Amino acid sequence: MTTDIKTVQLFVTCLIDKFFPETGLAVVDILEALGLTVEFPLAQTCCGQPAFNAGFWDDARAMARYTIDVLAQSDAPIIIPSGSCGDMIIHHYVDLLANDPHYAAPAQAVSTRTYEFTQFLVDVLGVTDLHSTATGCVAYHASCHGLRGLGLKTQPHRLLKQVAGLEPKELPGSEECCGFGGLFAVKMSQISGAILQRKLDNIEASGADMVVGTDVSCLMHIAGGLRRRGSAINVKHIADILRER
Amino acid sequence: MAVSNVTFYERVEEALHDRQLQTALDISTTRFTTGRQNALAALPEAEALRDHARRIRAHTIAHLDRYLAQFADSVERVGGQVHWAETAAEANQIVAELALSRNVKNVVKSKSMVSEELHLNQTLEANGMKVVETDLGEYIAQLAGEKPSHIIAPVIHKTRQDVADLFRRKLQATDADLADVPHMTALARRVLRSEFLQADMGISGANFAVAETGSICLVTNEGNGRLTTTTPRLHVALLGMERLVPTLEDLGVMLQILARSATGQKTSVYTNIITGPRRTTAGQPIEPDGPDELHIVIIDNGRSQILGSELAEILYCIRCGACLNACPVYQQIGGHAYNSVYQGPVGSVVTPGLYGLDPWHELPQASTLCGACREVCPVRINIPRMLLKLRSETAEAGLNPDWLKRGLRLYRQTVVRPGWYHLGGQLTSWLSRKIADNGWFKKLPGPLSGWTDHRDFLAPAKKSFSQRWREEREQ
Amino acid sequence: MSQRAAFLNRLRSRLPQAKLPEADPNHPSSFRGYTFAADIPPADLVDRFTQELNALAGQVYSAKTSQEVTKIIRQILNKHGAKQLISWGSDWLEPRQLVATLTAAGIEIVDSELPVIAADRKVKLTALDKIKVGLTGAHGALADTGAIALISGPGRGRLASLLPPVHIAILPQQKLYPSLPAFLAAHHEATTAGSNLVFIAGPSRTGDIEMTLTMGVHGPGELYVILTP
Structure with a gap:
């Protein structure tokens, strides 16, 4: 450090x-x-x-x-x-x-x-390798506010790349919005739900058995959608992955 | 502006269930967004150009009075006439009087969004004139009695079969005319060509106007913009007052990014720059063709309201449509759901800006605030900032539903009181774990049912992070 | 108060409340960062232009003499079974010795000056609409996009490049520019010499029906550029 x-x-x-x-x-x-x-x-x-x-x-x-x-x-x-x-x-x-x-x-x-x-x-710390291990194929969903508000583009990928046993899968439209949008998901739920379906299609097409992100809000929305579909794909915050050693 | 009784939510519902529209939106928005991305990626100076274009637009709008005066002087110097319209009614009156005084019967129009704002066609038709839209897409929309559904591609919501049926009904098209898209296009060309030859007046919009030269610039791929401004002896150009650039060189900057952002083309087929009417010497024409009169109507129609506000940045817009294509909401609901001339993210700022929040306050809510619009905007307009601003004005005006107002009041009181906050959290957790199914809800009550209409809802954890921290760390 | 003064005063009263991020009191002056097209070596301009125009379904020919030019024009006319042309005027044709060679080849150049009287104008337009080929020069061409630039003026009408389904443009090779901004920088007369400056990048096209690309919807469906020394 x-x-x-x-x-x-x-x-x-x-x-x-x-x-x-x-x-x-x-x-x-x-x-x-x-x-x-x-x-x-x-x-x-x-x-x-x-x-x-x-x-x-x-x-x-x-x-x-x-x-x-x-x-x-x-x-x-x-x-x-x-x-x-x-x-x-x-x-x-x-x-x-x-x-x-x-x-x-x-x-x-x-x-x-x-x-x-x-x-x-x-x-800040200059750390990418946390000596983490995991198993499975992982797709990364880039949440919008982190991506476009804070410039969170490469950092999560660099961290995930160092996790032993994890196979990254490309998520088509990874940087497209999942449709969550906070109260939007309730107020305009039909649009939010339609955007979500595209995200879920892409997740299922990616061949990953796990979706990882940096925002539990979007992930909660994605997980709820996958569960409604009966999908077995796991949804995790990046910290949940990085913690496993 | 006319407001239909159908609510935003009903139009959204209709759009989401329109399979044809969904397919068309998928194809078109994907093609436009990838086209844009590739076109800009192939231009090494693209990012610097965007910065520069933003500076030009910002500077121009900040000195709009000065540049409009310069533009008007320049137009008059080359023999054009300038008219000033504060309202739609004034603009319509100016155009109608011009047409009536010159005995105009047939009018051809090339695509102009401002004219949609004015409902100019109705005015002219009420005065006994025949008005024909000549952009193929706009013509199809006009035949169908519909409004355009995209800035750049007005009838992306229609299939070739829809258009064939329409041509059969309205143009008595034969099977041979409708054999394929090129034949259908050829039919439209024949019909519209005779309109061009007989037209007394051509009405165009303008993509840009150049203050130093008095030029207006129209970009089209079809060539209807050129015909509209060449064959009739009278050309009327409608100019939204913000469409200026100071110099011809500035226009060059804009043209390097406009088509690339709009369709992914390096350039549109026709970049048509018009400076005054057909040149004359001693009253005799010295150019072989072109209109003998050029009238430019500079239109405010609510724009000065936008100018004097926090929404002024939206006037930097160059109407490329990139924000529509990139918007996850537009990608799902298309243009008609917005029920406005200006759609998608830019429309959700411009429409309430021009006409007020009531009844347009749903439009700024129709966004996930993902920021894709700002990312693709060639002049980097911070659209999310203005959507948020409009939401705050909506809240101040009390236009939100009661459940939301009540919910937020309770939420605010809770958030600033950690005691309430944690107690409330524990109660909710306890209660919801009693009724949840395996830690998830399939159905939530009241307004929250919107969530569970589309996805399961996770029940809160048994113990919150704070509780666990307190128990594990603060012993 | 005049309409103009009232209009401008309204703007002046609003501007102080305008929130205009990054608005500078000074004009940002020229953009200095053009690299993409500016880097094309002069020797490659023709190739690049040809490539770009071909990609837009326009065709490029080369001709050294007026006879060769005429031969190409004749071939194109023959393809369409045509013997008449709308053209830029004799001031432009004569120095290129095209009047003589075209006439000798049996090609008629139709007068395309539009009358001022409205009714006469329509009659003339209707007659001109039957002509299948238009012939023009060009004031420049843009290597980065494949567009040609035409400035209207005495003897240089817009119709020849617009009304007929076929447009042939003759362009001296030295008039190639890397890009539109480079052309504008070199042609300060572009907006003063005539009422119309137009950049034409290939044949007219539309994608309005199901995004299916179709040529020749309003303007010419075929565009030929003949490069001359």
Whole structure:
């Protein structure tokens, strides 16, 4: 490890907290195996993205201020195992609070020390080989906000390539949206469902027995679709794969 | 703009179940997106050109008053006439008066999205004129009494059989005329050619207008844009006020990326640059052909509202249609579902921008915010930012459904209170694990049923990450 | 207040509220990064142009003398059973000795000047519509796209390259440019010499019906470019 970072704080995201606790533990495991101390501010909740995307910006601001207060307790870099929530905190907090006399500067400060999990591993720590092992054929789905919001393009691939026993399969349309879109999946469920079907077709055509991504929100949507189809294909967050040694 | 009683959701439903449309959308959007990708990949300076094109558009819009004045002066210097229309009604009146005063009976039109905005055809027809669309796709749409469903490919929603049936009904086509697509095209050419020869007035739009020279530029593949602006003695060009570039050199930059972004072509077949009417000396024509009069109608029709707002960046748009093709939502629902002249991501900003959020507030919601539109936009317009802005205006105006408003209020109160948040989480988890089937739901109640209409829903974990952290680490 | 003043004032009142990312007060000036076409060696311009135009279903010939040019034109006319042409005027034909050679070959050049009177204009257009071949020169051609550039003006009408189903253009080889921006940079008269500057890249085409490529929907369905020294 080439940086002087000793401690990080984890912003686990509400979905991992409530639905995928194992993924959160995997992230902690991986970071600790790299010699880092992981802090977890217990007061954290949700970053507020659903309210922001729905247009309820005053509510989103309130949640952003709350989260900034929570994260400002420590100076440690903030690790988020989600491109989407990462994009929210890194980019949208700054815009939302730009005219807030008390929070503009803290929003900026939090933004500059926040990293999406795989970006932190590869770009900051310079680590790609975590000595992980797995078996099976894996297809990678690139979630949009990580990809286009944070430039998360090569990092997950580089990490997956180093996992012993894993055979990468090309996912056609890997960088196309899965149709999740947060509340969109409920509000315009028929369109969301139609986009999802194309993604599922591509996943099934890829020959993979496992789909991996960096955002549990999209993965939850994809997994629900695969399950509805009766498919045996597994869906995992990248941390779940990287943790296995 | 006319608003039908059919809701957005009903149109979406219809589009999603239209097999023909689904096949057409698959083929066309795939072909256009891969074409675009290949064309730009083959141009080493593509990214730098896009940056430069964005700078040109940004600078132009920021000084639109100055460049419009310069453009108008330039047009008048070469013998063209400029008209200024604040509203659709004014624009229609200007064109109708021009036509009536010159005894116009037959009008040919080449593709113009602005004219769709104005409903100009109805106005002219009400004044006793025959108006014929001449772009093949637009002509087919006109014969069918439909609206175009794509900026670049107006009737991608139709099969050749649909078109054959239409030609049989409307043009008395014979079996020989309908043998294959080239024969059908030849029939349309014959019918439309006689319209061109008899036309008194040609109406065109403009892809670009050049301030320094007073030129307008029209790109077409078929050549109807050239015929419309050449055979009739009167040419009227409708110009959305934002379509300017300062110099001819700037036009060159735009042309290097327009066709590549739109269809994946290196260039359209015809790049037609018109500067004034047929030249004269002492009242006598010195050019063999071309229209004797050129009128350019500069149209606002809501654009200045957009200009004075956070949506102004959408005026950088060069109407290539790349964002439609790349949009996962457009790929599923096609153009008609938007019920507007401007469709897809750009339309979801322009339409409420021009006509207001009520009743157009569903359009900005029809996006996953995936950002593909911004990625492919030749001038890198941040469309998601403006969709979000429109969503926030929608929320402020109270236009969202009650369940959403109530749900978000509860959610906000919970999020800033970790006690409530965790207690609520535990309750939900406990309750849902009692009723879930193997940890999944096949059916959720109320508005959430939208989710389970298409996919299973995972029940929350028995113990959240926070609980486990507390139990395992904070002892 | 005039319509124009009212219109422009409205914009001026709105502009201060406009959110215009990356708008610079100064015009961004010229784009300096053209590399793709600018790198084509002059010797390769003909090959590249030919290749691009062929890809668009246009055909390229080479001819050294006016006799050779006429021979090619005659072949094309024969293919269509035609003896008449719409052409650019004698100011353009004469220096190329084409009037004599074409006439000698039995080819009639039809006057294509449109009258100003509306009714006469329609009659003339209807007559011209029967002619199968149009003949023009060109002010340039673009190697990167296969397009030819035509500037209208006295004796240089638009109809010859537009109305007939066949278009033949004669182009001196030294008028090849790498790209459209290069052509514009070299032809400042392009928008002042006449009312129309047109770039033509192959025959007219459409894909509007089921995206099936079809040639000659409105403009010429065949395009021949004869390169001369």
